[in-house]
Amino acid sequence: MSPAQGPVLADSSQSARGNVADVTDPAAALARPGDPGWWRTGVVYQIYPRSFADSTGDGVGDLPGIIEHLDHLAGPDGLGVEAIWLSPIYPSPGLDGGYDVADYSAIDPLFGSMDDFDRLIKEAHRRGLRVLLDLVLNHTSDRHPWFEASRASRTGPEADWYIWRDPAGTHRSGRPIPPNNWLSFFGGSAWQWDEGRRQFYLHTFLAQQPDLNWREPFVQEAVFGMVRGWLRRGVDGFRLDVFNALLKSSDLASNPPGRRLARSPWQRQRHLHDKDQADLLPLLALFRSMVDEAPGRMTVGELFAGDIGQAVALTRPGHLVFDFELLGQPWSAASFRRTIAERERAFGEAWPTVVLSNHDQSRHVSRFLRTLGRQDQRTHDAVAKAAAVLLLTLRGTPFVYYGEEIGLPDIRVPNALAIDPPARRASWRFPWWNRDRCRSPMPWTGDPGAGFTTGRPWLPFSPDHVTRNVARQAEDSDSVLATYRRLLRLRAATPALHGGGLRLIPSPGEDVLAYERELDGGRAVVAINFGLRRFVWAPPPGSWKVALSTGPRAVGSPLGDTPRAPQLEPLEALIALEG
Numbered sequence: 218m219s220p221a222q223g224p225v226l227a228d229s230s231q232s233a234r235g236n237v238a239d240v241t242d243p244a245a246a247l248a249r250p251g252d253p254g255w256w257r258t259g260v261v262y263q264i265y266p267r268s269f270a271d272s273t274g275d276g277v278g279d280l281p282g283i284i285e286h287l288d289h290l291a292g293p294d295g296l297g298v299e300a301i302w303l304s305p306i307y308p309s310p311g312l313d314g315g316y317d318v319a320d321y322s323a324i325d326p327l328f329g330s331m332d333d334f335d336r337l338i339k340e341a342h343r344r345g346l347r348v349l350l351d352l353v354l355n356h357t358s359d360r361h362p363w364f365e366a367s368r369a370s371r372t373g374p375e376a377d378w379y380i381w382r383d384p385a386g387t388h389r390s391g392r393p394i395p396p397n398n399w400l401s402f403f404g405g406s407a408w409q410w411d412e413g414r415r416q417f418y419l420h421t422f423l424a425q426q427p428d429l430n431w432r433e434p435f436v437q438e439a440v441f442g443m444v445r446g447w448l449r450r451g452v453d454g455f456r457l458d459v460f461n462a463l464l465k466s467s468d469l470a471s472n473p474p475g476r477r478l479a480r481s482p483w484q485r486q487r488h489l490h491d492k493d494q495a496d497l498l499p500l501l502a503l504f505r506s507m508v509d510e511a512p513g514r515m516t517v518g519e520l521f522a523g524d525i526g527q528a529v530a531l532t533r534p535g536h537l538v539f540d541f542e543l544l545g546q547p548w549s550a551a552s553f554r555r556t557i558a559e560r561e562r563a564f565g566e567a568w569p570t571v572v573l574s575n576h577d578q579s580r581h582v583s584r585f586l587r588t589l590g591r592q593d594q595r596t597h598d599a600v601a602k603a604a605a606v607l608l609l610t611l612r613g614t615p616f617v618y619y620g621e622e623i624g625l626p627d628i629r630v631p632n633a634l635a636i637d638p639p640a641r642r643a644s645w646r647f648p649w650w651n652r653d654r655c656r657s658p659m660p661w662t663g664d665p666g667a668g669f670t671t672g673r674p675w676l677p678f679s680p681d682h683v684t685r686n687v688a689r690q691a692e693d694s695d696s697v698l699a700t701y702r703r704l705l706r707l708r709a710a711t712p713a714l715h716g717g718g719l720r721l722i723p724s725p726g727e728d729v730l731a732y733e734r735e736l737d738g739g740r741a742v743v744a745i746n747f748g749l750r751r752f753v754w755a756p757p758p759g760s761w762k763v764a765l766s767t768g769p770r771a772v773g774s775p776l777g778d779t780p781r782a783p784q785l786e787p788l789e790a791l792i793a794l795e796g
């Protein structure tokens with residue numbers, strides 16, 4: 218009966234392994250022979266569906282809204298990304314922005330219908346754009362029928378689909394004592410008492426997000442069956458939410474103390490037992506072999522509180538890992554230089570991801586402006602462009618978070634008005650950032666409703682949306698958006714930039730970050746001035762021509778081999794190609 222007793226990763230997939238060779242496979246038509254994998258050469262664009270485009274006027278983005286804006290992403294006037302990743306679109310009570318899934322195999326009516334989804338796949342594929350879904354497999358919503366069945370009976374077929382445990386004892390007050398000291402990442406104990414079963418269940422996040430028991434073969438079977446269903450619908454891959462937490466230690470031992478002075482109680486434990494278990498690798502291999510039944514599909518796993526070493530250990534061909542080391546850096550050339558050096562050392566031949574922003578963190582332009590201590594719009598645009606050069610020229614697969622292509626900043630939402638659930642319970646004992654700030658609706662135009670909605674948006678627009686929006690920037694050849702478009706085209710056309718090795722170049726000053734990318738003799742050099750002063754900077758020997766500059770430098774102009782070394786303007790980023 219106890220939750221972690223099932224056979225460890227018994228290969229139950231045999232019974233569920235269907236034949237997917239005969240699936241309708243629109244993605245196969247997109248495959249290019251000799252391609253190292255589109256997920257390595259292309260750029261992925263993350264859409265937070267609630268905030269992208271609302272076609273119904275209810276103030277919440279939806280699938281038809283996304284379809285209407287696919288030309289923004291692909292096609293002759295599009296950004297030129299390879300794939301879109303949709304944060305969860307499944308039916309959900311929405312207590313954690315859809316990361317509390319009540320049905321893995323359907324579309325939340327808030328976002329549209331299954332017909333809309335099929336149309337989205339078709340329209341995306343027609344434009345050469347692939348579609349990734351977000352798989353939240355560590356937990357479901359407590360409203361998922363699996364949990365309702367599991368909660369209803371200690372002996373029913375789903376009894377062990379979640380991690381149930383008897384109390385460790387009873388307080389003098391009569392309160393049952395949780396089985397161990399594990400904590401929820403969203404605050405408080407990770408154990409919730411259930412009066413019906415008279416047992417605790419585990420929840421790494423909200424109490425309304427009970428953790429699935431991945432040691433239960435039927436859970437594997439049910440989830441794999443569901444995943445095959447999405448593959449058959451033509452989905453090109455998946456982002457795996459907190460995938461390193463899927464397995465917990467079988468004996469559910471308490472965690473030892475961690476960093477004593479860390480700010481949050483969760484960080485004050487060493488998470489030896491509630492994530493990162495050794496048998497994650499065989500589980501991942503099993504999962505990948507199932508995904509590989511449909512060729513050309515990628516997965517990317519979100520590392521839940523892990524470092525570069527863990528990311529490398531879990532990276533596989535076709536399976537990338539989000540580590541958030543880059544995302545944690547301030548706007549400092551020295552910090553990025555250190556982190557890039559560490560990543561390059563650790564990853565070696567393996568393929569990293571490059572992430573500066575996502576739906577959980579402060580948007581990078583806002584973070585970087587805070588480091589610089591500046592807020593004016595000129596600096597804002599200059600930082601957004603220089604950061605774009607960084608994101609799109611480092612070695613690895615870049616992930617662009619919707620809105621960053623126009624330099625969208627954070628919004629301010631006081632905790633008292635927060636929608637993000639942990640933000641509502643934030644206190645000095647439980648420090649938390651409000652994730653609403655990075656989820657504001659996409660401003661497409663400067664009109665009322667910003668071209669996002671005809672109704673009342675579910676979150677406020679950024680204060681500068683009347684001037685900072687897609688339509689306005691599309692008309693300005695010097696905008697952040699125009700820079701992203703140029704950069705993405707240059708990246709796609711330059712093998713060294715999308716596939717080459719990376720070598721850091723010594724810089725003339727603290728504020729300059731420079732590196733070279735090289736593939737099969739083709740070379741590109743990138744230099745970024747993080748500071749507000751000019752720097753004289755000399756590229757490595759060679760005959761270089763400017764391919765892109767966020768400063769005043771003309772494309773095609775020579776760099777180096779001239780009597781005077783070039784000056785890097787404040788916040789200028791440039792890319793030069795040899796030849």
Ligand code: NOJ
Binds near residue numbers: 316317
């Ligand atoms: C990570 C997701 O990125 C975050 O948004 C979510 O709240 C947690 N996982 C729980 O699913």
